[in-house]
Each structure stands twice: as structure tokens, then as C-alpha cells.
Amino acid sequence: QQQVKQSPQSLIVQKGGISIINCAYENTAFDYFPWYQQFPGKGPALLIAIRPDVSEKKEGRFTISFNKSAKQFSLHIMDSQPGDSATYFCAASISSGSARQLTFGSGTQLTVLP
């Protein structure tokens, strides 16, 4: 129930194209869904996040679409750029006392070709 399933494992997109990464979860108690971007040798950095009472959130070229009834959410990267090449992790968060438990998806390695 704590799993977050992410697909695809890897994605190759031409510059200017749209990158789409999908995630699904089971536990309806998750209440916060962040996406992290990680470059090789670096720690994950928060890219964008959404709460389950919102169906879409857009920040610049990055959009999260959230389908609560289907328990699915996705990241869309518009006008993909070579600098977007990185590993992307979706995650789902739940309260754990005064901390937050983050369950990560397995990651998607995005390559944007110039």
C-alpha cells in the first residue's frame, strides 16, 4: 500500500518536445505529491508539488496533472530542453508523527536530445 509506481523507466525526447512521466499510488492517506529532479552526483531538488484537492498545477514549463479517483498523477515538461536531462522521481508524502514519510517512485531517466 505504500508503493508508488512510476513509468517509464527511461525517456528520450527531442528538444522542444513534451516529456510525460506517470505515477500511480494505492494509499489514499497520502496528502502531498512532490516531484524531484536529480542530476548525477547531486541530491534531489524539489521541482513542483501538488495536493490532492487540486487537479492541475503549473509552474513555468512544468505541469502536474492529478487524478484523485484514479490515484494517478503525472508530470508534463513542455518545450523540453537538453538542460532538463536528469532523473525525475515522483513521490507521495504522509504524516509520520512530526515528520513526513516520503515514498519515492523508482525514477525516470530523461534524455532530451539537442
Place this chain on the structure above:
Amino acid sequence: DAMVIQNPRYQVTQFGKPVTLSCSQTLNHNVMYWYQQKSSQAPKLLFHYYDKDFNNEADTPDNFQSRRPNTSFCFLDIRSPGLGDAAMYLCATSRDGSRGAVEQFFGPGTRLTVL
């Protein structure tokens, strides 16, 4: 800039030789987390502190210990590193999450190599 700092960035140790990784933060966050991330895998939570209150994940091996002497610093001790402990170790912090969702801020990580 407020941030999460990890030292060293790269650590090489020998099989069975204890090693300590450090994390410091200038965010004044109550909660500090340690994650293990193996190659091409997602980060896996080892444990976290809420202030001085230590919380161990059920499947974290006894080989891994942690100390938090004050709000700013947290240490990860690996008592007898095995080859399987080679990984990136990530420190993260967050505010008190008891009243709702809060962001976790990650440090750059320490890459541990076990020879």
C-alpha cells in the same frame, strides 16, 4: 543562503572500518532525515530525528546509527561497512510536519565507496 551541507562529498573506506558522515543545516528545521540511495534506485529512508527524538525505520540494519548533538548537525555512523553499503547517502531536513505537508530539502549527498 540557507542550505543543507554534507561532508565529505566523497568517502572511501575499507570493508569493516567504521565511517561517519556528517550533515549540517542552516534552515533551523526540526526534522532531519538520512536516506540511502543506491545506483539507479530511489532514495530509501533509514531514519529521522524530530529534534532529539530518534525514529528508526523497521528495516534499517543495526549497522547504521545516527547522532544529533544539536539542531544544526546530524551524523550517520556505519559501524562495520560492507560492500553492500556502498551508496549515496542523502541528508534532508524539513519543518515540523505534524500540521500538514512540508517540503523536504536535500543536501548534495556523500558518495560512499567500500573497498
